[in-house]
Amino acid sequence: xxxxxxxxxxxxxxxxxxxxxxxxxxxxxxxxxxxxxxxxxxxxxxxxxxxxxxxxxxxxxxxxxxxxxxxxxxxxxxxxxxxxxxxxxxxxxxxxxxxxxxxxxxxxxxxxxxxxxxxxxxxxxxxxxxxxxxxxxxxxxxxxxxxxxxxxxxxxxxxxxxxxxxxxxxxxxxxxxxxxxxxxxxxxxxxxxxxxxxxxxxxxxxxxxxxxxxxxxxxxxxxxxxxxxxxxxxxxxxxxxxxxxxxxxxxxxxxxxxxxxxxxxxxxxxxxxxxxxxxxxxxxxxxxxxxxxxxxx
Numbered sequence: 001x002x003x004x005x006x007x008x009x010x011x012x013x014x015x016x017x018x019x020x021x022x023x024x025x026x027x028x029x030x031x032x033x034x035x036x037x038x039x040x041x042x043x044x045x046x047x048x049x050x051x052x053x054x055x056x057x058x059x060x061x062x063x064x065x066x067x068x069x070x071x072x073x074x075x076x077x078x079x080x081x082x083x084x085x086x087x088x089x090x091x092x093x094x095x096x097x098x099x100x101x102x103x104x105x106x107x108x109x110x111x112x113x114x115x116x117x118x119x120x121x122x123x124x125x126x127x128x129x130x131x132x133x134x135x136x137x138x139x140x141x142x143x144x145x146x147x148x149x150x151x152x153x154x155x156x157x158x159x160x161x162x163x164x165x166x167x168x169x170x171x172x173x174x175x176x177x178x179x180x181x182x183x184x185x186x187x188x189x190x191x192x193x194x195x196x197x198x199x200x201x202x203x204x205x206x207x208x209x210x211x212x213x214x215x216x217x218x219x220x221x222x223x224x225x226x227x228x229x230x231x232x233x234x235x236x237x238x239x240x241x242x243x244x245x246x247x248x249x250x251x252x253x254x255x256x257x258x259x260x261x262x263x264x265x266x267x268x269x270x271x272x273x274x275x276x277x278x279x280x281x282x283x284x285x286x287x288x289x290x291x292x293x294x295x296x297x
Contacts, residue, residue, distance in 0.1 A: 040228030232269025
């Protein structure tokens with residue numbers, strides 16, 4: 001059971017007792033109606049049929065802010081089969097990509113259907129609680145899985161808590177032959193090496209903020225997420241890195257050449273606050289911005 005306690009401080013201090021939903025559909029209806037706000041996932045379909053041969057219905061289908069397909073399964077309380085059930089549907093989804101593409105095309109258009117991130121499909125299980133066997137299974141499986149515990153507090157509040165999260169097992173990178181180049185090539189390689197070291201330091205800083213963090217990469221950026229993206233790292237051809245954060249640009253210090261508001265401006269990744277990092281010093285300055293964004297995700 002969740003260890004979170006909620007107190008009403010309006011007249012003294014009174015504990016607001018947590019409770020489960022009256023029925024499983026209550027949780028499903030609430031999440032589906034506000035899926036983008038609650039999970040960072042765009043809702044596509046409810047009770048999606050997997051056909052007469054497979055004989056099942058996926059509770060919710062969606063696509064996350066990085067373009068990855070998402071299956072959401074719900075349970076009112078503890079159900080030892082929730083992870084296996086979700087993985088059963090995940091196997092169907094991966095084998096029926098055309099069906100998902102058609103769904104995306106019908107809901108979001110041809111462009112979105114062509115950009116589905118099939119390297120990182122996700123399963124999100126929302127339940128009253130989970131067993132230790134569920135948590136162990138998440139760590140061992142190759143797919144991205146999030147276990148999310150819910151609780152109602154009174155009649156006006158609901159809490160979501162990530163119990164376990166795993167980003168999946170990426171394929172091993174291909175190695176290429178080493179080449180000997182000119183002095184210019186070697187200087188370029190040296191500069192690239194400096195930026196690689198900086199990117200590694202940024203990666204460690206972003207992942208070091210909590211145990212509930214995962215990351216997923218596509219062709220243009222690497223996203224760092226809790227339940228939703230809180231940061232996106234975008235390498236540049238020039239000697240700099242761009243990091244886009246969930247933090248509100250109106251509530252942070254905007255420093256020319258370092259931090260700027262990109263609300264409404266097109267860019268890779270997600271987030272309205274852009275940081276330009278060129279050195280370890282910039283990374284040190286970015287630490288407070290990272291923490292503010294992490295708290296919002």
